[in-house]
Amino acid sequence: MYVKNEHGQTRPAAGGGTEPGRAAAGSPELPEAARWFEALAAYAPAPAFIRDGHGRYLWVNAAYAHLYRLEAHAVVGRTVEEVDAPDDAAVFRALDREVLTSGRPVRHTLLFRHPDGTPRQVTGHRFVLDFGRGPRVGGIYRDVTDQAQALEDKAAAAEELHALWERSGLAIVTLDLRGRVQRVSGGVAELLGGDRAHLEGSRAAGHLSGDCRAVRRAWADLILGRAARRTCSVVCRTAAGGSLVLRADLGVIRHRGAPDRISAVLHALGPESAAAxxxxxxxxxxxxxxxxxxxxxxxxxxxxxxxxxxxxxxxxxxxxxxxxxxxxxxxxxxxxxxxxxxxxxxxxxxxxxxx
CATH class of the missing domain: 1.10.10.10 (Winged helix-like DNA-binding domain superfamily/Winged helix DNA-binding domain)
Known part of the structure; x- marks a missing residue:
């Protein structure tokens, strides 16, 4: 397991697997702040614990014990060295000392492997509850594994999309449902001439010539949900005043299930000519x-x-x-x-x- 502090620094961390529950019978009496925290976190889905200044568990909730696949009574009364791997226990001890010494909460992230073998990531806080009967350290965590994976997937998708738009050379256009150009790739500017500023915000119909019935039929099919993709050919005017015959592969982009925009990938079917x-x-x-x-x-x-x-x-x-x-x-x-x-x-x- 590895731990990451609020500054983003990563080091070996405590972890392993356990399973949570309520404090075991006969556990030491908790001070008022600790009892308040116990009442708050007992049934929370977020793993939570209370330890004394010697690293001994005074209370854990069910979610915390579940991390170790144990019952709460199997954790309470034991020290971190008895529950966690040596390297992990040392990190937990260091975090506890940091909280008790500074008196300030510490936010950190734990990276560990669940007993079932899957990698997990949790983020949370440790804090001082009170010193009524000696120092008490409380902690509560939130599982951010799925969130972290979603952010990684989003970043990867954004990079793939950027590569498709800017590095592939493909001529790609997105248009709103009224036919106004929202965004064009660099490949479109190369294909038609001119620059993006001239194309973005303009109406697509203003760049077309000849019979546009096939485009209108394809557009209607996409917006009305009769198709997710259509292909048609169009004659497009270039920045130099010539004409270019293009194949347009049109696709509908949906937002919350409804058509939101249209994407088009353009391919030249021939060289630019003076006129159609x-x-x-x-x-x-x-x-x-x-x-x-x-x-x-x-x-x-x-x-x-x-x-x-x-x-x-x-x-x-x-x-x-x-x-x-x-x-x-x-x-x-x-x-x-x-x-x-x-x-x-x-x-x-x-x-x-x-x-």
Whole structure:
């Protein structure tokens, strides 16, 4: 067992296991302050004891005796050397002397291993009760094992979250339920350009262009509890004035069971372009079939187009995507995020431009 004083210094401490209860019959009469303390702490869940100036137990409550897996009468009347391990007893004696010498309470933390083998941590005070029939030392503790573990877990989670936000390079955004940006990671500033101050506090809709129906549907599903996660693609304006096609993995963050905010992890589906490509629904189908390896004749037949109509759409696609051949059209469609690089057979990543 180890003991930690109020200054945070740790040293070998007293501990072991015992089980508490009321003072045994025939124990020495307790002075008034000690009797008052006994009445207060007898049924408290916090372990408590009274010892004389010679280290002999005059009274322990049930919670204290339980630390040693003993009955109270098996502790009362014995000295700390008879109950605790030698190193632990020496520390207990030193703490008692410190209290009796100074006359002031001493706050300390005990680190020990419970008889069942689990590590435990308690914090408490020792204090002088009165000197009516010689010096009496009282003590009461609170088990802080779970609290200490919770604080350690919280610190570890905070460190993991900080590493995710600031060191991973991921583009992460949190938004309130009205769509206002609350916080962005450094990866978002790198992806979209500009700085965090420009992005945080702004409305997300102000950074989007094109058809946002898929985003609105995903947002409604999350807020209304129909889903915990949704994925959609969006066109986002960059600080330089260009457009970037992004995949947004949206998740709902709850507080006390109710949706509180939305998190989004953003991935670029293509490089920044001067403007979003204007591709009609028919042209999207042409690109999808072309990426799947269909010939011009098969594409025209599948879409019910004449060869002249198909040629018209191919010409418009070459102009919109700045690509001179079928392979170049397919490559540009994937590069710009028009086609979904994660899907087969090929399919559109974004809704068609509404022109």
């Amino acid at each position: 490509a204007r591709v009609s629904p028919v042209q999207l189908r042409v690109l999808s079939l072309m990426a799947g390896g269909e010939s011009n004749g098969a594409i025209a037949s599948h879409l019910g187009l004449s060869r002249q109509a198909l040629d018209y759409h191919l010409r418009r696609l070459r102009e919109a995507l700045d690509a001179a051949s079928r392979p170049a059209l397919v490559a540009r469609a994937y590069t710009l995020g028009i086609l979904d690089g994660r899907a087969w057979p090929p399919r559109a990543a974004l809704p068609p431009h509404p022109h």
